[in-house]
Amino acid sequence: MHLGQFPHTRLRRTRASAWSRAMVAETRAHPSDLIWPLFVTDGSNVEQPIATMPGVCRHSIDRLPDLARRAADLGIPCLALFPNTPADRRTPGGEEALNPDNLICRGMRAIKDSGVAIGLLADVALDPYTSHGHDGLLHEDGRILNDATVAILAGQALNQARAGADIIAPSDMMDGRIAAIRAALEADGHHDVQIMAYAAKYASGFYGPFRDAVGAAGYLKGDKKTYQMDPANAEEALREVAMDIAEGADSVMVKPGLPYLDIVARVKAEFRVPVFAYQVSGEYAMVEAAVAAGMMERDRVILETLTAFKRAGAAGVLTYHAPRLAELLA
Numbered sequence: 001m002h003l004g005q006f007p008h009t010r011l012r013r014t015r016a017s018a019w020s021r022a023m024v025a026e027t028r029a030h031p032s033d034l035i036w037p038l039f040v041t042d043g044s045n046v047e048q049p050i051a052t053m054p055g056v057c058r059h060s061i062d063r064l065p066d067l068a069r070r071a072a073d074l075g076i077p078c079l080a081l082f083p084n085t086p087a088d089r090r091t092p093g094g095e096e097a098l099n100p101d102n103l104i105c106r107g108m109r110a111i112k113d114s115g116v117a118i119g120l121l122a123d124v125a126l127d128p129y130t131s132h133g134h135d136g137l138l139h140e141d142g143r144i145l146n147d148a149t150v151a152i153l154a155g156q157a158l159n160q161a162r163a164g165a166d167i168i169a170p171s172d173m174m175d176g177r178i179a180a181i182r183a184a185l186e187a188d189g190h191h192d193v194q195i196m197a198y199a200a201k202y203a204s205g206f207y208g209p210f211r212d213a214v215g216a217a218g219y220l221k222g223d224k225k226t227y228q229m230d231p232a233n234a235e236e237a238l239r240e241v242a243m244d245i246a247e248g249a250d251s252v253m254v255k256p257g258l259p260y261l262d263i264v265a266r267v268k269a270e271f272r273v274p275v276f277a278y279q280v281s282g283e284y285a286m287v288e289a290a291v292a293a294g295m296m297e298r299d300r301v302i303l304e305t306l307t308a309f310k311r312a313g314a315a316g317v318l319t320y321h322a323p324r325l326a327e328l329l330a
């Protein structure tokens with residue numbers, strides 16, 4: 001018999017049965033890969049659906065301990081809190097970011113006081129607090145004032161650390177903010193508070209539903225292209241990551257998620273730090289819209305995308321599907 005009649009290698013052999021596929025799997029997702037973002041709002045016993053994110057709600061602070069317990073029971077290691085700041089607390093200078101009793105600080109204290117063992121990530125940026133919806137201070141000529149913003153961001157980070165934040169996550173994309181925040185944390189004794197830098201954050205259309213969720217959609221004037229990155233650039237993302245690591249970031253984030261998996265993979269290959277990906281509101285909304293239209297199966301695609309993030313090298317993923325994913329992985 002002539003051997004050349006048959007494929008020398010049959011890659012289908014190891015795929016032929018479930019036990020074999022499990023044995024050769026290179027990537028495995030786990031509930032500990034998940035960070036669950038939650039939206040916080042005023043009031044008591046409020047669970048307010050977000051129209052652009054079907055299945056996601058804004059929660060009042062009294063509901064947070066139960067949500068934290070549910071997450072911890074599911075093996076989710078960390079929550080990320082985002083505030084829906086009332087209109088009368090939004091100002092051009094975003095001073096509410098420095099209020100020790102703002103929604104985020106009260107929310108974090110409520111979770112810490114409940115005794116649930118779970119990490120808390122606090123987003124640093126002024127957009128939930130400014131009347132113009134930008135992440136930084138806006139000069140009257142329309143420019144974003146980098147250095148003046150950085151000074152306030154350091155104060156915001158300190159305010160959050162004092163309220164119990166375990167991870168400070170600057171999402172503002174100002175230059176020099178990681179160094180300023182690290183210095184402020186050290187000087188105030190928060191040596192063990194981590195910084196997860198939104199290092200490569202792109203000016204993206206995929207944030208639309210989030211701006212609805214935090215009530216910023218109606219406020220934002222113009223766009224964020226002078227501080228968030230151009231989707232055309234990858235080399236620049238590596239420079240952003242290098243800069244944030246040099247300034248003291250413990251881990252870095254790439255955002256949005258799926259359209260930027262190439263960035264996740266390149267950052268992972270070039271730097272020895274944990275890389276996280278944020279599967280953002282618009283990515284969530286796309287899946288939910290397709291599922292609602294009967295076009296895809298939710299459980300299957302959310303597990304597949306989580307696996308894709310892990311395969312690309314992500315240490316973890318911020319995703320609104322976190323609780324369902326944790327159930328599926330249990």
Ligand code: PBG
Pocket residue numbers: 123125127135171172206207208209210211279280281282
């Ligand atoms: C604020 C911030 C944004 C997101 C996280 N932090 C929105 C923005 O930059 O406009 C988006 C998250 C999401 O879309 O799920 N700086």
